[in-house]
Amino acid sequence: MIHETTIILFAGEGGQGVQTIAEVTAALAIGKGYNATYIPYFGVEQRGASSIAYVIISKGTIYYPRFDDADIIVVMRERALKDIKRFITPNTDVIFDSSTIEAKDIHKIATKTIGFPGSKYALTKFGAKSYNLLVLGVIGNYLGFDKTELWENVFEKLKSKFKSKEIEEKNKLALEFGAKIVLEKGEYSKAEFKADLGDKLYRNKEREGIIKPSLCKGCLICVEKCPVGALSKGSEVGFFGANIPDLNIEKCITCGICKRFCPDGAVAVEKR
Structure with missing residues (x-):
């Protein structure tokens, strides 16, 4: 065309x-x-x-x-x-x-x-x-x-x-x-992969963590690098329309590796 x-x-x-x-x-x-x-x-x-x-x-x-x-x-x-x-x-x-x-x-x-x-x-x-x-x-x-x-x-x-x-x-x-792909005109697919851009907060008595879907590309480097398996592939989608990680705050040891390796500053855990 x-x-x-x-x-x-x-x-x-x-x-x-x-x-x-x-x-x-x-x-x-x-x-x-x-x-x-x-x-x-x-x-x-x-x-x-x-x-x-x-x-x-x-x-x-x-x-x-x-x-x-x-x-x-x-x-x-x-x-x-x-x-x-x-x-x-x-x-x-x-x-x-x-x-x-x-x-x-x-x-x-x-x-x-x-x-x-x-x-x-x-x-x-x-x-x-x-x-x-x-x-x-x-x-x-x-x-x-x-x-x-x-x-x-x-x-x-x-x-x-x-x-x-x-x-x-x-x-x-x-x-x-x-x-x-047959292009849609008049009737469209549901926007079911619309990004959730609100920050995800995780807390317990010892530490607090944050994951920012507005920055996360879904590369999951943090999941790969976490030494204790506290991070995993989540079900929600973020920045790129890709799955963002989920954090098990109880398993986390606050080593800081996720923050160090994240290329976009999308994840961090700090001691309270």
């Missing part, structure tokens, strides 16, 4: 692979003979702020890579809604992850809305780290790109991150699955 010029805004949170999705989309368009630009917006997305990317695909000359109005907006997390509003016109197609963003919230800011339950499928079928590949499949198919060519571009960019054939195959399957 690429026209003479197609202007796309990608919006989500740091850790979702927003920039990878945008960069691969632009690279594939160039490979298909279009002119294309990709401009990332880097803020403090690793701490939970929005991550934004500007992409323009055109048959003609692109004179400036930024824009005020978008033809297509792909939004992957509720927190990014406030950042996309100014780019929306009555003709903008807003494609949103309906398993993390409630349709009623999208309808407050846009009239042309298209849903896909990306987080639901990524987390239940492939794992959180394959989310960006699944979204690439969705968007690539929407734009009319061939999924084989799309995968070739993805592989060229990300092959160093595929540490095993199993990981490579899982990501390929996620992309192919995304390309087959």
Whole structure:
């Protein structure tokens, strides 16, 4: 669905692979003979702020890579809604992850809305780290790109991150699955993977702990590093739409290893 010029805004949170999705989309368009630009917006997305990317695909000359109005907006997390509003016109197609963003919230800011339950499928079928590949499949198919060519571009960019054939195959399957998802119009999935961003507090007479879903990417490094098994994979989802850890405060020995290894400052336990 690429026209003479197609202007796309990608919006989500740091850790979702927003920039990878945008960069691969632009690279594939160039490979298909279009002119294309990709401009990332880097803020403090690793701490939970929005991550934004500007992409323009055109048959003609692109004179400036930024824009005020978008033809297509792909939004992957509720927190990014406030950042996309100014780019929306009555003709903008807003494609949103309906398993993390409630349709009623999208309808407050846009009239042309298209849903896909990306987080639901990524987390239940492939794992959180394959989310960006699944979204690439969705968007690539929407734009009319061939999924084989799309995968070739993805592989060229990300092959160093595929540490095993199993990981490579899982990501390929996620992309192919995304390309087959039937987009939702009128009726949308339930936002059952909407992030719980309230801090989780744990206390006993000796210590108190905190887990911050607003910062947690669900990497579970803390679970792996805990020497006494006080941390485990929880059932609630957080920052990335991934499962956040749960803390057994009674088993905790307040060694501080979880805080030391957490890359995002999302977990800590202190003596009272």
